[in-house]
Amino acid sequence: MTNILVSVAWPYANGPRHVGHVAGFGVPSDVFARYERMKGNNVLMTSGTDEHGTPILVQAEQEGLTAQQTADKYNRIIATDLTNLGLSYDMFTRTTTKNHEKVVQEMFRQCLANGYIYKGKQKVAISPSTGRTLPDRYIEGTCPICGYEGARGDQCDNCGNELDPTDLINPRSKINGETPIFKTTEHYFLDLPALAKANLAWLDSRHGWRTGVMNFSKGLFKKVKPRAITRDIDWGIPVPVDGWIDNPNKRLYVWFDALIGYVSSTIEWARRQGTPDAWKQWWNNPDARIYNFMGKDNITFHSQIWPSEILAYNGEGDKGGKPGKLGHLNLPEMVVSSAYMTMEGRKFSSSRGIVIYVRDVLERYSADALRYYISIAGPENQDADFTWQEFVRHNNEELVSGWGNLVNRVATLLHKDFGAIPSIDPHDLTDQDRALLQETESGFDRVGADLDEQRQHAALTEIMRMVGDVNKYISDTEPWKITDQARLATVLHTAAQAVCDLDLMLAPFIPDGSQKVWEQMGGTGTIAPMPKLVDVTDLDNPDFHYPIITGDYELGKTVAAWKRHDIVDGTPIPAAHPLFPKIPPRAVQEELARFKSAMKARKEAKKARYAKARAALKKAQEQADKPEQTEKTEK
DSSP: OOEEEEEEOOOBSSSOOBHHHIIIIIHHHHHHHHHHHHTTOEEEEEEEEBOOSHHHHHHHHHHTOOHHHHHHHHHHHHHHHHHHTTOOOSEEEETTSHHHHHHHHHHHHHHHHTTOEEEEEEEEEEOTTTOOBOOGGGEEEEOTTTOOTTEESSBOTTTOOBOOGGGSEEEEETTTOOOOEEEEEEEEEEOHHHHHHHHHHHHHTOOSOOHHHHHHHHHTTSSOOOEEOEESOSSSOBOOSTTTTTOTTOEEOHHHHHHTHHHHHHHHHHHHHTOTTTTHHHHTOTTOEEEEEEEGGGHHIIIIIHHHHHHHHHTOSTTOOOOOTTOSOOOOSEEEEEOOEEETTEEOBGGGTBOOBHHHHHHHSOHHHHHHHHHHHSOSSSOEEEOHHHHHHIIIIIIIIIIIHHHHHHHHHHHHHTSBOOOOOGGGOOHHHHHHHHHHHHHHHHHHHHHHTTOHHHHHHHHHHHHHHHHHHHHHHOGGGOOOHHHHHHHHHHHHHHHHHHHHHHTTTSHHHHHHHHHHTTOOSOSSOOOEEEEEEOSSOTTOEEEEEEOOOOOOSSSSOSSOOOOOTTOBOOOOOOOSOOOOTHHHHHHHHHHHHHHHHHHHHHHHHHHHHHHHHHHHHHHHHHHHHHHHHHO
């Protein structure tokens, strides 16, 4: 048994998460975690909402809430959506807990003591209308390297190069379109150059990564410079240094603190289990394996920034040093990043209304339908486009007509002709029967090999290919025409075993539907445990309450392991009923109409924000001019 930590990127709590988000960090991580549990490994899957930084303040201002109220609101919305999607987190928490703050400050202090954090100055972008610091990602302009017009202040998604806001040509705020002003202020920096050699050596030692992810990660080291890890802001974790800890306008950079959530979330899990040191099984055990799941735009932070933070804490960069109270922390085994998912041919953008929120999909369609679509047609290795036409087609033609109808046909015949799994003589099996049984039993090895290598699309494609073969077997044998009871029993027993094999293979992908199929085929117990949302009290602050996602995912020794489970003769088969709902074709046009309406509404809201910003800037300028006018009048 291996200790596997599935560390999932932290969704930002300034709004509901859309399909593009969960296609990157959500569904792929859950498929992998469920598969590893079925293999018998000791799996811990953790994450939480990322709640600090300027975007929270911007959203709070727009909604007339405080920053904490905004974080509370979207933390619950996001946690609810991810629970409903069936993501099996052992601990889904948040970055505004006292536990997280303590762990972040411990990491900072040890990195500082080891010499990898130092004080310096840099130019920061300021909003002229609000006077608020703008985060790098909220500034866009033209890339000075490749000329791409939509480059962000931290990197260009077109050429992949890291940038600073001051590098951009014609920089503008993504919040309201105004041109930022730049001011030099004092900050703490993470000395990435002093950690680059060790970071690159770690990358060179990794195997099995997606080619694009590895190439991009190594490309980050062509030019490495220090990065500021503090910001001029009042919403975030205090900087644990004398003269800074009490400064209300200096906080740790949101990304520095959020990445450390990978450690703090496991510590919270352990503390809530009543075994406060249990987290060390994954972070201090050299035989443990850590997998990070995220979207393409977060590769930089997971293959350069986060490993550098760990190396700095361990004292393993050019300057040496030693680990702090948390002990020597493990570096990730693999960074698993998906490409981008677009929406009807356009880049996902909540601000422009080019979005479909997870909660909206789940209100109208099943979680299985969304999980299946992401797994079979998502952005695993290359960009993919979410279209309602394809969403409906994949559900109706594959999940319903292919798999659902197969289960329904086999269960209906079993219930009608025998009422249970019939007993058979193995000597009655024909070559055709044996070939099908051998195919689905060996399928565990083929599908498992793909899942081991993060080829989830290939794994699901192979399962659905076998579904087609079982359907063909039913069509070829025509059990509804068989009058010989012994032969009929053999055919239906063979088909039932194949269906149960495939159902177990599908459990990581469509857990809710797989549990229903298991029960339809007479199975007992839970083969696909589901998460639950639980309200808890902060471990270190009795006045702070919030929801967590957790669950009991331990699988029985004889049920749901990643292998064939022989069906049991005489097991009652209940009357069959459709398990996967078909989506009416009219849904495509209905969803496209909603999409266009949302785009129009967002466009109007954006115009209003820009107008408000211009009015505020004009008023500020007028007020700044008044003293001058008064002075001239007096003279």
